[in-house]
Amino acid sequence: MDALDKKILEQLQIDAKASMGSIAEKVGLSEPACYRRVRQLRASGVIEKEMAIVKPKTMGWPLSMLVMVTFERDHNTIINSFLARVNKEPEVLDSWCVTGDHDVVLQVLSTDMEAFDDFTNRVLHKDDSVKYFRTLVVLKHSKANSPIPPAG
CATH class of the missing domain: 1.10.10.10 (Winged helix-like DNA-binding domain superfamily/Winged helix DNA-binding domain)
Incomplete structure (x- = not known):
């Protein structure tokens, strides 16, 4: 390039x-x-995908949460298995493997807090590899989908 x-x-x-x-x-x-x-x-794959970016609220998802997940053991097989499963869930908009106190961060959409509670029970609480998770409710998304500038 x-x-x-x-x-x-x-x-x-x-x-x-x-x-x-x-x-x-x-x-x-x-x-x-x-x-x-x-x-x-x-x-060449430099351009991964071209798509319309739609506000989640428009599609019926008014709530957005960042869920920080920590596993019982930090093992690639556990993390990869978890990600393969949760990335199929319609509520999971994005996921990242991270360093620090947590192993994975998920961006989760929800219609309301009751539906989010259902998600956590169905996806997180039932997974024996999940030690604990913390949830941050997004109050305002102040910068989104910014162009990636060239480095250096």
């Missing part, structure tokens, strides 16, 4: 629906050259 690829990626993160001509003009390339680079960025 060179500087032009990074400029293209910046533009696509701002507006993935922008015309190839518009992106080409902003980065200083011809439209066909820009299109070839975008196609290569997709093929």
Whole structure:
């Protein structure tokens, strides 16, 4: 990846629906050259996915929580098995393996606190590998889906 690829990626993160001509003009390339680079960025996996980002509340999920999970044992097999299972749950929007006091952080959506309680009983309390979990209820999402700037 060179500087032009990074400029293209910046533009696509701002507006993935922008015309190839518009992106080409902003980065200083011809439209066909820009299109070839975008196609290569997709093929190589640099561009993982292109999708519409929708507010969860619009889809009926007004509550968002960050759930920090700690396991009885810190073992890859346990963590991978847990993630394979919970990542299939519709309430789990995102998941991360982390360092520190917790092993996994989940972003969980819910329709209300009763539904969240059902989720914790069904998914977390029934898992013997989960030692404990802590929940942070998101009051306000102040910065979301920001473009990733080029490093350095």
